[in-house]
Amino acid sequence: MNGAEFVALSLPPILIGVFAAIACAVPGNFLLLRRQALIGDAISHVALPGIVVAFLITGAVTTWPMMLGAAGAAIIAVVLIELIRRLGRIEVGAAMGVVFTTMFTAGVLLLEQSDTSSVHLDVEHALYGNLESLIWLDATGWTSLADPAALAGLPPELPRMAVVALLVGLLTLLLWRPLTISTFDEGFARAAGLPVTAIGLLLVIMAAVAAVAAFDAVGSIIVIAMFICPPAAARMMTNRLDHQMGWSIGFATVSALSGYVLAGYGPLWLGFDNSISAAGMIAVMSGLILAIAARFGPCRARVAGS
Numbered sequence: 001m002n003g004a005e006f007v008a009l010s011l012p013p014i015l016i017g018v019f020a021a022i023a024c025a026v027p028g029n030f031l032l033l034r035r036q037a038l039i040g041d042a043i044s045h046v047a048l049p050g051i052v053v054a055f056l057i058t059g060a061v062t063t064w065p066m067m068l069g070a071a072g073a074a075i076i077a078v079v080l081i082e083l084i085r086r087l088g089r090i091e092v093g094a095a096m097g098v099v100f101t102t103m104f105t106a107g108v109l110l111l112e113q114s115d116t117s118s119v120h121l122d123v124e125h126a127l128y129g130n131l132e133s134l135i136w137l138d139a140t141g142w143t144s145l146a147d148p149a150a151l152a153g154l155p156p157e158l159p160r161m162a163v164v165a166l167l168v169g170l171l172t173l174l175l176w177r178p179l180t181i182s183t184f185d186e187g188f189a190r191a192a193g194l195p196v197t198a199i200g201l202l203l204v205i206m207a208a209v210a211a212v213a214a215f216d217a218v219g220s221i222i223v224i225a226m227f228i229c230p231p232a233a234a235r236m237m238t239n240r241l242d243h244q245m246g247w248s249i250g251f252a253t254v255s256a257l258s259g260y261v262l263a264g265y266g267p268l269w270l271g272f273d274n275s276i277s278a279a280g281m282i283a284v285m286s287g288l289i290l291a292i293a294a295r296f297g298p299c300r301a302r303v304a305g306s
Contacts, residue, residue: 008139012155013131014260017282019161020214021252023168024226027207029241029248032231033183039204043070043211044223045100046077048107051215056114070212077103129219129279131260134158164213168206172245179203180241218279226252229286236297251289259285 031037050073054065077099084095138144138153145151172179182189182196189196211223218226234247259282264275294300 004139004141007142007144008136010260010264012136012158013134013278014257016134016155016157016161017131017218017256017260017278018253019165020218021226021230021256021282022249023161023165023210024207024214024223025230025248025252026168026172026245027203027210028227028231029234029245030179030183030203031207031227032235037228037232039207042096042100043074043208044215045104046073047208047212047215049073049103049110051212052107052110052114056110066215067209067212070208073103074208129222131218131278132264132275161213164210168210171202171206175199175202218282222279222283225283225286229290230255233290233293233297236293236300239299251286255282255286255289259283
């Protein structure tokens with residue numbers, strides 16, 4: 001593959017995958033430490049029907065309707081969980097399991113019964129994304145990166161994911177101290193006058209924005225690997241949160257890069273004719289990195305005992 005082909009066919013999906021992985025991994029560190037790592041899984045499940053309904057209303061896969069649809073679905077999920085918990089007198093975990101599974105299934109059924117042939121929104125893309133198809137047709141080589149006319153033809157997922165990753169990073173930096181204090185010692189944070197509930201809500205909102213923005217490229221199921229695996233692997237590498245954040249960003253980047261390359265070229269190296277899902281291979285590489293960290297990470301014993 002020459003430079004022109006790489007810029008047009010591979011550079012955009014690689015960058016989108018890296019930005020999506022980082023955007024999910026950054027809030028994932030705090031969710032993991034708060035023992036709320038599965039919130040990313042919950043968001044990806046309940047967001048699907050909201051995103052599909054938003055598409056059916058607007059007829060287009062655009063960012064803000066998708067965000068609003070996902071937010072509406074999340075509100076409905078919270079109400080349903082509380083109703084089931086009160087009426088059924090069951091624990092909240094069981095109620096969450098029922099609601100998340102039901103809403104995800106409803107989203108899949110809506111997709112199967114809807115005409116989404118004109119856009120990349122169907123069951124396969126909802127599960128695995130469409131990273132491989134996010135190519136830059138107007139690119140003619142590296143010089144296109146400085147050509148405004150060519151840049152106008154970038155896949156919309158790239159600037160969207162870049163902006164979301166940047167916003168998540170900036171918010172994390174601005175709120176680093178209150179996020180850290182409320183994560184490690186909620187009682188002290190309340191005594192110090194910090195709005196603990198609002199901070200927790202903002203963290204969930206950050207995770208939700210990252211998950212919905214990544215949905216179109218990497219699919220709803222793969223998002224959970226990005227939320228959990230890089231932060232969990234980083235947790236086994238260091239005792240310091242700032243270092244853990246750096247490790248997680250590095251692991252997320254390596255997962256995205258290696259996953260995309262192995263999905264496209266790995267089968268060819270092994271003698272097969274077709275490539276495999278890039279998003280799926282990114283998740284596999286995330287899990288492999290986590291397994292290596294669990295075996296060789298210097299802090300793995302502390303994590304296992306905690």
